[in-house]
Every structure is written in C-alpha cells, then in structure tokens.
Amino acid sequence: LGEVTGGDDVIGFTRGFLYAGAESIVSSLWKVSDAATNQLMQAFYEGLPEQGKSAALRQAQLALKGGFHDHPYYWAAFQLTGEYD
Numbered sequence: 001l002g003e004v005t006g007g008d009d010v011i012g013f014t015r016g017f018l019y020a021g022a023e024s025i026v027s028s029l030w031k032v033s034d035a036a037t038n039q040l041m042q043a044f045y046e047g048l049p050e051q052g053k054s055a056a057l058r059q060a061q062l063a064l065k066g067g068f069h070d071h072p073y074y075w076a077a078f079q080l081t082g083e084y085d
Contacts, residue, residue: 014081024053024082036074040064054084 014027026044028037043063047056057080064075 018082022082024080024084026053026057026078026080028077029079030073030077032074032077033069036064036069039067039069040075040078052085053080 014025017025026041040060040063043060044056047059051059057078061075061078064070065072069075
C-alpha cells in the first residue's frame with residue numbers, strides 16, 4: 001500500500017525493492033488470503049526453474065483458478081514487476 005502520485009504508479013515496497021537492487025518482485029495488488037497466497041507461491045517456485053518467472057506466475061495463477069480458489073479475488077491480485085525471464 002502506498003501513495004498514488006500523478007502519472008505514476010503506487011509508491012511502496014515494490015519500488016523500494018527495485019531501488020535496492022532486486023531484479024523482480026511478485027506482489028499483490030490487494031490483500032489476499034494466506035492460504036491462497038501459500039498455494040500460489042508454492043506453485044510459482046515449483047515452476048520457476050523450468051518456466052521462468054512470468055510463465056511460472058501464469059501457471060500458478062491458472063492452477064489456483066482451477067482449484068478451490070477459482071474467484072479472481074484469490075489469484076488475479078498477483079503481478080510480476082521487473083525482469084520477467
């Protein structure tokens with residue numbers, strides 16, 4: 001959560017991590033349940049070595065969407081910012 005400035009994105013943790021040198025960040029746009037986040041991140045990290053960041057996140061979101069947490073509230077909040085490969 002951060003301040004929205006004119007013509008700019010939300011200033012918050014994501015930008016802070018990028019300024020600190022992180023190549024990329026997976027973050028959520030709104031508060032999501034811990035259980036859904038846990039499932040999504042496990043699937044993301046399982047797919048990461050073979051698929052790369054953007055494909056692994058997409059597959060993790062699709063897996064969550066196809067399961068118990070099928071409503072977009074649970075999986076659509078997550079975004080990849082920065083280096084996507």
